[in-house]
Amino acid sequence: MDLSYGERYEALRAELRAFLAENWPPRGEDLALPRSEQTFAFRRRAIAAGYLARSIPRQYGGSEQPADSLAAQVIREEFARARAPGDARGIGTMMLVPTLLERGAEWQKEKWVPPTVLGRTLWCQGYSEPGSGSDLASLQTRAELVGDEWVIHGQKIWTSDAQRADYMFCLCRTEPDASKHAGISYLLIDMKQPGIDVRPLRQMTGDADFNEVFLTGARTPKDWIVGKRGEGWLVSRTTLKHERNSIGNADLAKSTFDALVELARRTRRDGRSALEDPEVRQRLVRIEGYVQAHLASSWRQLTDDVRGRSSGILGMMNKINYTNIGQEIAGLAQDLLGDDGLLDPTGYERQPGEPPRGAQGWLVQTMWSLGVAIAGGTANIQRNVIAERGLGLPRDAAAQRSA
Amino acid sequence: MDFGLSEEQELLQATVRQFAERECPPAVRRRQFESPEDQSLELWRGLVDLGVSGLAVPEAHGGAGLGLLELALAAEALGHAALPGPFLGHALAGLAVSLGGSEAQQRTWLPRLACGECLGTIAFPEPDGASQPEAWSAKANGAASGVKSLVPAAAQADLFVVGVAGPGLALVERRAAGVSVEPVAGADRTRRVGRLVLEGAACEPLARCAEAASRVRDAALVLLAADALGGAARCVETSVEYAKTREQFGVTIGHFQALKHQLADMALAVEPSRALVWYAAHAFDAIPAEAPRAAALAKAHLTDVYLEVARATVEAHGGIGFTWESDVQIWYKRAMFDRAFLGTPAVHRERAARLAGW
Numbered sequence: 169m170d171l172s173y174g175e176r177y178e179a180l181r182a183e184l185r186a187f188l189a190e191n192w193p194p195r196g197e198d199l200a201l202p203r204s205e206q207t208f209a210f211r212r213r214a215i216a217a218g219y220l221a222r223s224i225p226r227q228y229g230g231s232e233q234p235a236d237s238l239a240a241q242v243i244r245e246e247f248a249r250a251r252a253p254g255d256a257r258g259i260g261t262m263m264l265v266p267t268l269l270e271r272g273a274e275w276q277k278e279k280w281v282p283p284t285v286l287g288r289t290l291w292c293q294g295y296s297e298p299g300s301g302s303d304l305a306s307l308q309t310r311a312e313l314v315g316d317e318w319v320i321h322g323q324k325i326w327t328s329d330a331q332r333a334d335y336m337f338c339l340c341r342t343e344p345d346a347s348k349h350a351g352i353s354y355l356l357i358d359m360k361q362p363g364i365d366v367r368p369l370r371q372m373t374g375d376a377d378f379n380e381v382f383l384t385g386a387r388t389p390k391d392w393i394v395g396k397r398g399e400g401w402l403v404s405r406t407t408l409k410h411e412r413n414s415i416g417n418a419d420l421a422k423s424t425f426d427a428l429v430e431l432a433r434r435t436r437r438d439g440r441s442a443l444e445d446p447e448v449r450q451r452l453v454r455i456e457g458y459v460q461a462h463l464a465s466s467w468r469q470l471t472d473d474v475r476g477r478s479s480g481i482l483g484m485m486n487k488i489n490y491t492n493i494g495q496e497i498a499g500l501a502q503d504l505l506g507d508d509g510l511l512d513p514t515g516y517e518r519q520p521g522e523p524p525r526g527a528q529g530w531l532v533q534t535m536w537s538l539g540v541a542i543a544g545g546t547a548n549i550q551r552n553v554i555a556e557r558g559l560g561l562p563r564d565a566a567a568q569r570s571a
Numbered sequence: 572m573d574f575g576l577s578e579e580q581e582l583l584q585a586t587v588r589q590f591a592e593r594e595c596p597p598a599v600r601r602r603q604f605e606s607p608e609d610q611s612l613e614l615w616r617g618l619v620d621l622g623v624s625g626l627a628v629p630e631a632h633g634g635a636g637l638g639l640l641e642l643a644l645a646a647e648a649l650g651h652a653a654l655p656g657p658f659l660g661h662a663l664a665g666l667a668v669s670l671g672g673s674e675a676q677q678r679t680w681l682p683r684l685a686c687g688e689c690l691g692t693i694a695f696p697e698p699d700g701a702s703q704p705e706a707w708s709a710k711a712n713g714a715a716s717g718v719k720s721l722v723p724a725a726a727q728a729d730l731f732v733v734g735v736a737g738p739g740l741a742l743v744e745r746r747a748a749g750v751s752v753e754p755v756a757g758a759d760r761t762r763r764v765g766r767l768v769l770e771g772a773a774c775e776p777l778a779r780c781a782e783a784a785s786r787v788r789d790a791a792l793v794l795l796a797a798d799a800l801g802g803a804a805r806c807v808e809t810s811v812e813y814a815k816t817r818e819q820f821g822v823t824i825g826h827f828q829a830l831k832h833q834l835a836d837m838a839l840a841v842e843p844s845r846a847l848v849w850y851a852a853h854a855f856d857a858i859p860a861e862a863p864r865a866a867a868l869a870k871a872h873l874t875d876v877y878l879e880v881a882r883a884t885v886e887a888h889g890g891i892g893f894t895w896e897s898d899v900q901i902w903y904k905r906a907m908f909d910r911a912f913l914g915t916p917a918v919h920r921e922r923a924a925r926l927a928g929w
Contacts, residue, residue, distance in 0.1 A: 169640065169853045170573045177572070237572050274793045329685065410827035429929070443929050446921070452929070453920035457847065457872030460865075464846030482842050489843055554838055555831035559811045 171467070177242050180484030184246040187217055193253035207253045208286050219243050220255050221285045224265065229282030237473040258329060264291050264337050267354075267406045271395050276356075278527065280335075292359070294324040294338030294381065295404070302549050303567075304339075305349050305401060308384060311340035311389060318342075318355055320363070320386045326543070330366045330379035338383075343398045352400035356392040363387060364548045373535045374514025381498050416486030418466035420521060421493050425531070426502075427523035428452070428497050435504045442504055455496045462489050481558035488550035494537035501530045572863045576644070578796035583637075584644040590621060591652030596900060600761070603655040604901055608890065609726055609763045611655035616687070618658065627664050627687025631758070639666075643848060644799035647721070649802030650909075653901050655761040655921035657690060657724030659794055662746065664691025666790050667732040671783025672739055674774065680730065680742070693787065694719035694726040694767045695913060699910055701916045704738035709798075718766065721912065725752045725765025733769065736790075739780035739917035740787070746792075747773040759908035761901065786855075791861050791913050792870035793851045799877035799909040800848050802902050803841045806880045807897070810834055810887040819887075837883050840876045847872055867923040871916035877906040897908035 173181070191213055194206040201209065214220040215231045215436045222240060224230020233239070247254045265284055285287035300307040309322025320340055330336070336357045343351040355435060357364070361384030369378035370556050395403040429452060435442040442448045465482060502509050505527050513531035518524075524533040541547045555561045576584070594617050603610050618624065627642050628634020635641075642662050649658055650702035665684045668677055668691075683689035686880065696702040698720045709717025715733060722731065731743045731750075743750060757764045777783055811834055814825035824830055851869035854861040881903040885892040892899045910916065 169575070169849070169857070171858070173572050203926060232606070241572070257827075290721075356654040440613060449924040450920050453868070453871065453923045454916075456923070457844075457868055457875075459867055460850070461843045461847040461872065464574070465843040467572070468846045468849070471573055471575040474573075481838060482845075485839055486844060488839060492839075548832065551832040551835040552828070552841075554835040559807075559831075559834055559838060561811065561814060561831050561834065562823065564828060565826060 173238065173242060177238055181238060181242050181246060184219065184243060185250075187214075187219070188246060188250040188252055192250055204287075208288060210253055210285055211256070214252075215285075220249075220554040224269070224281065224285055228269070228277050229285045237470050241470065253287075256285060257295045258287075258290060260284045260289065261287075262293030263293065267337070267394060267403060271403050273391070273394075276392075276394065279549070280356075288347075289332045289335070290329060291332035292327050292330045292336045292381075294327065294336045294340075294357070296326045298321060298325050302546060303401035305352065307339055307341060307352065309338070309340045310344070310442050311342045311353065311355055313342075315388045317387045318390065318392070320355070320357065320383045320388065322383050324381040324383070325369070325378075327366075327379045327381045328377060329369065330359070335359055337394070339400050339404055342400075346398055349401045350398050352404075354403040355398050356394065357383075357386060357388045361386060368433055371515075371535075371539065372374045373518070374534050375518070415466035415469050416462060417490045418463045419457050421490055422463055423523055424494070424497055425456060428455070428501055431501060431504050435506070437506075445538075448500070448504070453502050455493070455500065458489075458493050458496065462486075462493060465489075481554065484550070484554050484558050487545065488547050488554070490543040491537070491547055491550075493538055498534035498537040502534055505530060574846070574850075574853075576767055580644055580664075581643060583641055583895065584648050586621060587623065587645045588646035588651065591648060591654050592618060594871040595652055595654050595675060599783045600653060600655065600901065601898065604760045605907065606760075609655075609724070611657065611761070611763075614654060614688075615656045615658070618656065618686030624661060624687040625665070627662065627669065628681050628685040629669060629677075632669075632677055634681065639793055640850070640852040640856055641716065642790075643793055643852040646794045646797035647801035647804075647837065647848070649804045649826055650798030650905065653761050653802060653805070653905050657727060657762075657767060659762065659791075659798070660692030660723035662691055663693045663787055663791050663796065664730060667693065667777065667783055667787045668742075669788050671777035671779045673778035676742070676778060681864065683923055684730070689729045690724065691730040691732065692722060692724050693734070693791065694722045694725075694731045695734040695788070695791075696721045702912075702918070704734055704788055707734045707736055707738050709733060709735045709769065711735040711774045712853070714771040715741055715743050715769040716749075716771055717769050718824075719769070721755065721764045722752075722767045723755075723762055723764055725767055726754060726763065728771075733767070734784060735776075737781060738784040740784050741774040741780070742776045742777065743769060743772050743774045749773070757908065758781045758904040761905055762908055773877065777800040785863065787923050788913065789855060789866040792866040792919065793855055793910060795909045796848050796851060796869040796873035799873040799906065800841070800845055802905050802909070803873070803880040804845075805878040806816060806877075806884040806899075806902050807834070807837045807841055809902075810837065810884045813888055833883060833887065837880050837887075840880055844873055844876055864923050864926040867926065870914070871919040871923065874906070874910040878903075878910050881906040 198206050198209055218231045218233050221230035222233040228233045259348050265281055281329050297307050311318040311320045335358055338357050339352050340355050342353040363384050365382040367380045369380050370377045371377045432443040432448050433441055437445050469479045508527035511527055513528045514533045518529040518532050523531045556563050623645055625634035626637050630636035668680045684691050729745050733741045733743050735741050749770040751768045755764045755766050793849045815823055817824050847869050851865040854865040884899050888899055891897050
């Protein structure tokens, strides 16, 4: 074991620092550009240098670097330190690009991958529906081929970024007579058209980070389909082997925990800092046990990646582990807030990825810890995955019947 | 950046694990558990033959010259099997002499400890909850005196590493005058304990004992955490196995989501904490500044997890899990030992808070 990066990666670190010192924040001609164009210009240079879009082939606007999880980690660390834009975030780079690279037609890759990687083209995901959450394959949004176009009717929900997105990748039922999973196709849809109505969905924090999307006769060309008709479920399951992002948000769990310690330090209890209170100390260190285990597990998985090994059941635990930690942190934070715990948190401007500030910030954090437990597969779904795929227990009878 | 086991480390762990499976089948474990006398030395001799007795003893003194990480991997394998025997105390006695002994003390004792000719153990906790070095009151001024309340393998040990006021460490031989051992009825019959009474016994303080006392404490916490990890993982395996075979309502009970979720939560408590044990052991070997706190965190976390998972294991087995006949109690009681010995989780969480400067 060796927790240092070693000479080769420290050399990369030095190279990165020189690159960043030269290129971020923007200078010279770039200063005249709008903020978003500054970001694109910077990304182009970082891609040319081989630091971003590392798993994307050059012909589609990437830098096509050999997979190296440690290099990716060092790059992330240095870009974060310089507060420079990293790889374009969002569902487009996370899900659509790998899917297109694996399953898309040549013209689709050429058209959509480069601008998405740069961050110029934004996507939203049309998966969940009001009646189809955990049982996603029961989705009802219909697409019918009329002439050279698909005509789409239905409703999607929990759609992040729908109001800003240029396109949606959408699961639609195109083969009504086929069985549940075999009746779905994976369509790409232009969001800027009359058949699409986006309505913000206000959540309990008062903000609207999600939307409902109503598709009423929305249209998309016949060939804007990824994979064949009826292959949509399979296409949506495509996962590619590529460098991992921060595993299980371990770094974020750690920085949120550190912020919790600061909250305890600043909070007064019986005339002294709550950090001196024996109960608070016990609870803090108890939570820290989970945080450190999660963090060290992320190093372990990074090492597995580098060695080309599967992390097995541990890899199935990242989401629920992070969720559980978030809930523990939320519980103690709420107790530390004392009377302030009944204040209205609406109006707080949350910065994703940043530790919360003030009572309002912590209250929003406690609510978000709930949202995280639901989004992308509820905690109970995660338990099913661990039990069935990890421990080899029998599949849920109802799920088996419907499949 | 490499946070995984080497091939040699994996092989070492697999070897100890295979030994445990081969030499300690359920009937053997049960016989030893039931026996009024500690019969574990036979299994121990097998481990000595494998070299487990001298894993962390420097090569110059006849050992394998490995680190705490390797000891922890062995401890995990032994915990997994709930293997009866004196490994814990012996490993720590060797570390104490390696870390705190003078050249002469090392030359005298380490080869004998490494080859298993001499069985060592640690005598740390004192009555009234004085488990940590800072609270020890036994004396070793010329002669040793004091009472050590929970000494692993006290009845068989040839050499005691006694924690004394200061804090410090002193070597006391079993055969010296003024040394007596009384049995203590412990719940965990796979690791028997005794009470050591010293009344003016001949002793030999370790030369560099101040630092060694707290280092050995840290090592002990890591080994207890590693034992807990192995035991807790075994509890999950046993419970899953039972869920796949026991039938009710015409199907195996593993079909029921309530139980599946409980089993998933048990696995979730255990698997991520493996890296916490690795980290604490690695810190002891390679990152000294982080070691005391990492050890305290690991001990507190893992021994809590172990008891929690052992309780859930009883529940997952239903009525049979509550019987004397069921082997589940063997791991449950081992969890009680790991949790209570050398300070409960609360003790080490408070230490961890202080070590962080909180």
